[in-house]
Amino acid sequence: MNFDAIVVGSGISGGWVAKELCERGIKTLLIERGPNVEHRTDYLDFAPPWEVPNRGEVPEAEKAEHYAIQSTNYAFNSASKKWWVRDSEHPYSTPADRPYAWIRGYHLGGRSITWGRQTYRLSDYDFNANKLDGNGVDWPIRYADLSPWYDRVERFAGISGSIEGLEQLPDGQFLPPMELNCVEQSFKKQIESNHPTRRVTVGRCAHLTEPTAEHIALGRGPCQLRSVCERGCGYGAYFSSLSATLPAARRTGNLTVVTDAIVERLDYDHAKRRVSAVRVMDAKTKQGRSYQARVVFVCASTIGTAQILLSSRSEYFPNGLANSSDAVGRYLMDHVVGLGASGTHPGFLDRYYYGRRPTGFYLPRYINITERDGVDFVRGFAFQGYSGRSTWDRARNEVGVGAELKQRLRNPGRWEMRLVGLGEMLPRAENRVTLDARRTDQWGLPLVHIDCTHGENERRLAERANRDAAAMLAAAGFENIEANGGIKPPGHSVHEMGTARMGHDPATSVLNRYNQAHDVSNLFVTDGSCMVSTGTANPSLTYMALSARAANHAADLLSSGEI
Numbered sequence: 001m002n003f004d005a006i007v008v009g010s011g012i013s014g015g016w017v018a019k020e021l022c023e024r025g026i027k028t029l030l031i032e033r034g035p036n037v038e039h040r041t042d043y044l045d046f047a048p049p050w051e052v053p054n055r056g057e058v059p060e061a062e063k064a065e066h067y068a069i070q071s072t073n074y075a076f077n078s079a080s081k082k083w084w085v086r087d088s089e090h091p092y093s094t095p096a097d098r099p100y101a102w103i104r105g106y107h108l109g110g111r112s113i114t115w116g117r118q119t120y121r122l123s124d125y126d127f128n129a130n131k132l133d134g135n136g137v138d139w140p141i142r143y144a145d146l147s148p149w150y151d152r153v154e155r156f157a158g159i160s161g162s163i164e165g166l167e168q169l170p171d172g173q174f175l176p177p178m179e180l181n182c183v184e185q186s187f188k189k190q191i192e193s194n195h196p197t198r199r200v201t202v203g204r205c206a207h208l209t210e211p212t213a214e215h216i217a218l219g220r221g222p223c224q225l226r227s228v229c230e231r232g233c234g235y236g237a238y239f240s241s242l243s244a245t246l247p248a249a250r251r252t253g254n255l256t257v258v259t260d261a262i263v264e265r266l267d268y269d270h271a272k273r274r275v276s277a278v279r280v281m282d283a284k285t286k287q288g289r290s291y292q293a294r295v296v297f298v299c300a301s302t303i304g305t306a307q308i309l310l311s312s313r314s315e316y317f318p319n320g321l322a323n324s325s326d327a328v329g330r331y332l333m334d335h336v337v338g339l340g341a342s343g344t345h346p347g348f349l350d351r352y353y354y355g356r357r358p359t360g361f362y363l364p365r366y367i368n369i370t371e372r373d374g375v376d377f378v379r380g381f382a383f384q385g386y387s388g389r390s391t392w393d394r395a396r397n398e399v400g401v402g403a404e405l406k407q408r409l410r411n412p413g414r415w416e417m418r419l420v421g422l423g424e425m426l427p428r429a430e431n432r433v434t435l436d437a438r439r440t441d442q443w444g445l446p447l448v449h450i451d452c453t454h455g456e457n458e459r460r461l462a463e464r465a466n467r468d469a470a471a472m473l474a475a476a477g478f479e480n481i482e483a484n485g486g487i488k489p490p491g492h493s494v495h496e497m498g499t500a501r502m503g504h505d506p507a508t509s510v511l512n513r514y515n516q517a518h519d520v521s522n523l524f525v526t527d528g529s530c531m532v533s534t535g536t537a538n539p540s541l542t543y544m545a546l547s548a549r550a551a552n553h554a555a556d557l558l559s560s561g562e563i
């Protein structure tokens with residue numbers, strides 16, 4: 001079968017590419033390795049607590065047998081379980097002393113169903129960083145290149161947030177912000193008066209606070225503050241491929257979707273310097289087939305994309321497609337997590353809040369921007385935080401039975417606050433995805449091997465983040481302050497990036513400034529693998545903007561006949 005374009009992967013990146021291409025009139029095939037998901041009917045978001053299996057818990061034996069890695073994620077529970085791969089069925093390897101948590105979901109929509117929806121722009125502090133301190137290669141774009149695309153994706157996705165006027169956290173096209181609660185407002189006041197260049201703002205998130213006509217036309221409605229988002233949202237109140245980009249692509253009449261179709265490899269035509277076919281294996285029958293198109297976008301997520309490119313070996317690319325630079329699979333990065341601290345507040349006992357707000361607050365990076373004295377590392381960290389009186393968790397976790405327990409739960413308890421640091425990780429060539437030379441999965445495809453560790457810069461930055469978090473909580477009157485547990489192995493922030501990086505130079509990078517492979521003219525990659533550095537912002541908004549930009553560039557090249 002022939003199409004104008006093929007997109008591999010239906011997550012945040014693939015969804016955006018499909019939407020933009022279809023809206024440009026391009027007949028597009030979207031290939032997804034996992035099963036179909038029906039928006040609304042396949043979600044458990046309307047199940048009352050007593051109908052959720054085990055009140056959300058997954059039995060320890062089941063976790064150990066099938067979800068040893070996935071179950072370490074905060075959003076894994078019995079109502080969201082089907083959005084995570086079974087580790088037992090999708091193995092990968094790491095060196096014994098260098099664990100990496102590869103957290104993923106294989107189904108239509110990918111991790112756009114389970115993601116935390118925090119959405120921040122990168123700034124020129126991030127786009128200039130590699131060039132300035134010499135770690136990694138220079139980004140081939142700057143903020144001005146991406147700014148209009150951030151505008152475009154924010155308007156369509158629906159991002160709520162407040163305007164702050166900070167250089168390191170550019171403002172965007174926001175729907176009305178959610179509100180900080182009383183303890184967060186007090187914390188904000190305290191921090192901003194003690195540290196005039198630090199800022200506390202409500203978390204920017206991909207939730208509709210006031211849907212526009214464009215959102216409503218897609219069947220999306222306002223956020224109901226339920227915070228069961230990891231189950232999927234029947235209101236379409238948060239952005240996902242299923243609520244937003246795929247319906248928009250479908251209504252053009254230009255989209256074809258195939259699910260349960262694992263892309264094994266891409267064939268290469270050396271004479272034309274093009275991908276000539278996408279080879280697929282049916283996930284259920286294991287039958288092979290192939291598709292052709294004038295342009296191919298690989299959006300299978302950072303490690304999944306590296307897997308496909310490395311598997312696509314040929315006489316001309318013996319180390320994997322588009323890999324003359326040997327950069328495919330290398331420079332794997334993930335935000336540093338496990339940083340920060342928590343505490344309880346003795347006051348505000350007569351105050352509460354309405355609803356379960358699905359975002360926290362945000363304290364953007366200040367280190368090496370407005371505060372440089374005594375800093376012995378490059379880059380920095382940002383904090384996400386939240387505060388509340390966690391009646392819900394206590395109702396699940398508190399020990400007891402009967403009237404006495406119910407009486408006790410009427411008291412919502414003290415206010416708690418947690419500051420969760422997100423630190424920048426530097427790109428290093430030895431942090432790498434390769435293919436196992438011997439072992440294969442149940443489809444006969446080589447297992448992925450991930451070798452990735454944090455370095456000295458990450459450790460120093462983590463120490464400073466822990467110190468600052470504890471000091472800020474103490475200054476704001478919190479007690480019982482505890483560290484968040486220490487730096488976690490990479491993978492746990494689920495912000496994996498870098499395995500097919502952009503760059504000016506084909507000798508050291510895989511993609512050009514439009515996410516087009518230097519080596520292969522009709523191949524584009526727009527998921528996290530294209531990232532050149534991590535910054536401190538949660539990255540998916542940037543994948544959206546890069547995807548929309550690259551798709552429109554490819555559409556221009558298709559119409560001019562250049563590809």
Ligand SMILES: Cc1cc2nc3c(=O)[nH]c(=O)nc-3n(C[C@H](O)[C@H](O)[C@H](O)COP(=O)(O)OP(=O)(O)OC[C@H]3O[C@@H](n4cnc5c(N)ncnc54)[C@H](O)[C@@H]3O)c2cc1C
Binds near residue numbers: 073108495528
């Ligand atoms: C719990 C959680 C919280 C998160 N919170 C945030 C947040 O607050 N903010 C933020 O920015 N990011 C967050 N993330 C990360 C975010 O989910 C990812 O950055 C984003 O989903 C990546 O999009 P993607 O399209 O690149 O990959 P995915 O969404 O993973 O989609 C890739 C798709 O490709 C498919 N695929 C893979 N291999 C193949 C193949 N060989 N053939 C065919 N199809 C294939 C997969 O099945 C999948 O559907 C979070 C993630 C999780 C799990």
